[in-house]
Amino acid sequence: MEAIDFNVQPPHLYPGYKSTILRSPTKPLMIVGEYLKDLSLPAFGESVIGKFDNDLTKNARKDHDPIGERIKVSGKVMDDDGRPLRNVLVEIWQANSAGRYIHKEEIHDAPLDPNFLGAGRMLTDHEGRYTFYTIKPGAYPWGNHFNAWRPNHIHFSVMGHQIGHRLITQMYFPGDPLFEFDPIFQSVPKHARHLMISKFRMDWTDPEFALAYEFNIVLNGKSKTIFE
Amino acid sequence: MEKLQHTPSQTIGPFFAYSLSAEQYGYNFNSIVNGNLINNEVEGEQIFITGNIFDGEGNAIHDAMIELWQADANGSYHSQFKQDEFNGFGRLGTGTQEDKSFTFKTIKPGPVNNQAPHINVILFMRGSLHALYSRIYFDDEQNDKDPLYKSIDAERRKTLIAERKEKDGKIFYQFNIYMQGENETVFFDVH
């Protein structure tokens, strides 16, 4: 067990992302690995996952398919030795293809899609793998500074096996021109930003149906003996 | 073997609710967990954990998400999640009450090994780039014998103490979280 690695992780306070100024701890975190290292997180079973929970093109469909570019997002959840983490709850949420969230507080003037919610979840399989079908999210403005736009991204919440395995992050798409203008993306040290960018995988596409992106997730914390 | 680099953490942002806590906010997507940890008959004293999360200017935060993870009344964690049973895991956003408070319904945990009864807290919010970990201890317990509690600076320990209040025959423990300031809550690095 060691402390948060700020060589890869963002700082708590990143003034370019203005909301961190009043919402980040000012005192150093207390290192307590020795007391909490054996604390497991709950292990969820398949029974909590609904049939279309991992297919965002279907799970809110009313009368049409949602508008936008259909994509597949897949990857592995691993510990830092590269061992697959099985039965990990992966939850996602995102804007629609027009860059609009369904959230009630969202005020961006872009259309909602009546056939798209933007929420999904699943458990990783025996190889630690997850796969979602969705619509490529659009960019949206967010008011942090004048004309601030977020790069296209999908939010990921991951609940691994142990307390140190709780991660919320964002997955980005390769080559986004907004990277250099986005303080949330840039809060992560430069050499580690590629870890948040998915890879385009032509070889993983569903031919003539959906393009594919690979996003692997490496969690901080020891993996326990695999349970089933 | 060379270690893989960990995936960097990013903020939960303001718009998590329709995925992570959809039922609470009235979105059409069911929730695996919510603010009620008691889905069935369960042994133990029924309590409510309630509070607010305050920013550095003392304003209550309305777009945070708080997760609780606790043992049962006998001090056992129910690590294998089973629907309709006591699991000890709860989750709420702070955006559905006018005063931006959270209120979990649960049972008071028993002591785990040599530790005082406590509830683990995992906190996310717009404006935080990390998961933040803390612990709730109870003001009517012998916390001084708890190894983790004892290791905290004496003048900051009180930030982890929930205060017992009785109201209308119900037991509430008030636990406020202060991101900054004089009473800044103690957060842990669990790695």
Ligand SMILES: [Fe+3]
């Ligand atoms: Fe977003």
